[in-house]
Amino acid sequence: MFQPSQHDVRNFFCQTLAKQRNGELLSPIETLAAGWIAEHPEYHAELADVEAALAAVYDVDEGRTNPFLHLSMHLSISEQVSIDQPRGIRQAVELLAAKRNSLHDAQHEVMDCLGEMLWASQRSGLPPDGHAYLDAVRRRATR
Template sequence: MFFGQTINDTRQLFYTSWHKHLKQHPLSALEKNIVEVIRLHPEFQPLFDTTNQDTTAYTPDSKDNPFLHLGLHLAIREQVATDRPQGIKAIYGALVRTHDALATEHLMMHCLAQMLWQAQQANMPPDEQTYLSLLRALL
């Protein structure tokens, strides 16, 4: 979910991708994905329209961290595209039959965030089986 050595590197990739999009410059595949998730969230676009990078130190309790939110979208898309963990593509397919794609990603993002938080609290690596169980509970 991180695309650089530091949080600022990751944030800069979001800014650079959005500005390249606005200037109609060619985009890499990753930049295209970043632009797509920003486009799906007009409430975040003003943040990226500026040239001043957001340096807010968001806390884990922050409900309004746009970088985390967009990063979770990207993570879900990558997981579905690669079917990793195995079975996530089928779960996504089942969910998207009853929800639109954006709502499906949001549902799945809650599960991903919960699993990551639990792993962090336990000082353990993320558990794919726990994650898949959370996702299956959405069906």
Template sequence: MLFDEDILEHVRLVAREGDRSGEDRDLVEILTMHPEFDALWNDPSVDPSRPLEVGDVKVNPLVHVALHLVVSRQIRQGVPSQAKKAYLHLVERGENAHDALHLMMGCYGQLYFESVRKSDAFDESRYAQRLASL
């Protein structure tokens, strides 16, 4: 996963024009879940690929949306298999769907950025263990 200018431009296009092809169904859904980011995508004075104060929280909107995409696709595709199991477990436990995604995104994001900093491969088995512990 790369968080580059091409991805940012694609998110901006989808935020501005919506889903025209069906390929961006997940992205449209995620953008709908985060109306607090709406004004950021096409404001030339703001760089949504950098951490920003949004409400009371410091967040990188582009990274947040990208992590949503990764985890949503894992759940839908069942790869890794623990992703769908963890999601269903969290929802059955009483988490709302969005909060369940955020918990899973926390696991994935921490391990992903740790592997990038160390120039290591992403550790799927550690990720599976973290998901199982949710």
């Protein structure tokens, strides 16, 4: 399993923005990331300063959103949808996006479900529960 370091993730998003701005060729995963970066102009200044990005601390108590975590979650959800893993996530996300009339808004709701699943897994010491995650997304899509 690929497990990039915090440095790797931050560098990836910063370099993707730089390559996009310079009109350089992007890999498929960079192209996907660039789309989500474009959806979040509020992160562009942070992504443009690689040194500051690598050194930044995002403390929840300070109310700072971690742009790298946020963008990584967008990528994770996009990858889950592309391979339909857990099975049924594609349909649930598509239904939620249609209901919200926005893939971006739907992904933000899915992030809440993904975050809850990961938090529960960490707290319990058990593997992430893909069924509970999918059920949570489906509930949002059908209410």
